[in-house]
Amino acid sequence: MSASAIEFLLHENTLGVSQQLMEAAHVVPHQFACICSGSRDAGPMHWHRDIGPGEPAPLRGMISNMEHHGPSYLQWNIALYDDSVFWIVPRSHRRINTDEEHRQLAENPSVPLPGGIPVELNAGDGVVYTHLLLHWGSYYSSKMRRTLHPGYRPFGFAALPNVHWRHWEPGFYHHLSKTARKQFEIWDALFFQELDQIAAIFHIIINRDTDQFRVELVALHPSPHDQMVSIVMLSKLAGKLYSLKHTSVTSASLWGNGRDITYLGNHFTPEQVTELWQRFQPLDEKLKLPKEAYQPGFQRTSDYNPNDMPVDFSVEDFIKSWETP
Template sequence: MTVDPQQLLDDGYIILRGVIPDEKLEPLRVSFEKMVARQKAIWAKERQPEDPPGGQWELAHQPRLIFDTLVDEETANTVEFSLHEHTMGVSRQIMRAEAAGITGLMFMCSPTTDRGPANWHRDIHPIDQAPLSGLQMDLLNNAPGYIQWNIPLYDDDVLWVVPQSHSRVNTEEENRCLLEDAHKPLPQSIPVELKAGDGVVYTNTILHWGSNYSAGLRRTIHIGYRSFGGPVFPYVNRFYRDLSFTACLSSGAQDVFHDLKQRYDEEANVIETTFRAIINKDEPVFLDSLSRLHPGETGRIVCLILLSKLVYKMRTGTHAVRPGYGGDMSYDEDLKPRFTAQELDILWQRFATLDQKIQADQEVYVPGFQSGPMHYYFNESPEAFGVEEIIASWN
């Protein structure tokens, strides 16, 4: 399956027909229902005394399986589909990457009772990522470093989007509507109408909406992919540190995961080299390693903002404003043991000026993000402050 990556840059999403080949659709339905049964049993067992008999299956507005935790030989086709040319292969094309690594394998189900609509949002939280305008600039000038998919096993029109909103900040009208009622259609929004086996791939910087979580049957695969060897450093850059779940997969599928893990480990080493160059104020090594993490010449400041968030997580672990701080990164677990507490303090000092540049003196708030009020700017990137200015701030 061949796609035009420019379509995602232009519109923020691409609808693809027949992502699941006809002969794979029914076997996937069977396997995923087995996983649903397993997860329902787990949630029933884990229920609290005050919970209904089904626990989270009955409580959740959108029951969501993490299906790499449920896979076995009988259901291996679920994970192996994420490696298919129609999914991983297309993702690699769109991200202009050597490889597409999986960041999450999820399966979205209908609730047991009608729950209505969710909130409009962008899956962005600048407190542990970067300001929206920076992420947008990086994507439009280079390529997406992260994309996600919805692939329904049955017809699905729950997802709505505002086309082209991925390339701009909210309009005044959108902000007004979001503040008045974030559960209603936004101006210019449209439903993403998918038949069973179709797919939509999109950047999660786009304004999107779960329009109706009803009890009607919904079974939709939701996968995230990050780039390896692409032009940008992904703002969602986690990968599986433990590949034990792949033991039930075919040898070919295991080889793919092990190749991705090797790429992840190599990238971790480059990040360590970057951090040590910053500690030592070694400008040539710093610039070389930065260019390896973010080959695109435009947008490297975004990479450095993301690295500053990683350092914060390595030093602090969490943030009072966002308890799940840094959930889209996993390098902290690999890199923190390589640095002393003193080295981490020095690293954070090197990023202090940059961190100040992306914060306001008072709390700010923009609707439509996965964040409440905070000091970090939602939209604005630092002006006239780039790699050279960061190097100068070390002295």
């Protein structure tokens, strides 16, 4: 993506609108992408939400987070040419799949859903939406398509955002204008500050410092609502750290740009990561289903519950699960 395109995504009509929709001290780019036509017709894609099954938390937990605090991630489709490929199911970001949707997604996820509507974008039009929304690429053809697809997340928010990673790497912004470069330097520092904050929380959990954990949890998630959702997201990140330290999987395939999880991993020895992951095991077991299954609308099979937070497992229950050896 060119420097001018990136600077457009910092404009009042893009970043500025995202700031209006998210109540936070800072709103920061998470990714810069462009959806392009291919050299041949590829046909319809699958209806989906841009989340995995229970990843980074069960859907109902993320919906509750949004209802209490507003959206913590927004993504855009901005058409450079007329674009009628994109479909949505309005208000589906506020609920799990209906029984009818579940049946149809299981049978054929590549045809219109009940209540689905096309989003007709003329060149220069944009639509902003949350990644929790059911949406569909109705037909990918060789017809010219260039649709910018940026995403934005907050810092200084009431909770740990549902999307708390990034896909851009430090350094590229040195090729931008002085004003844009200064913005990215500030945003870069915010990402690293949050990673340091998460590392400190993980060390507190390893050390079983329950009082300090309560203090740091409030700093990470100031709202009294849905703190368990942030803890679930921390558990997913702890699992990725375990994979980073104890398997051959690449960092880029684990989380965001790959460099950030490597930076986070450098705060820990392999033994500490093992101990950290053990602390999260009781919670992780409560997040799982009895067996692996395909989850319609979530893009893959999984043994994690795609929709439901653990029942009768509070912040204090989580603390009790690891506070004593």
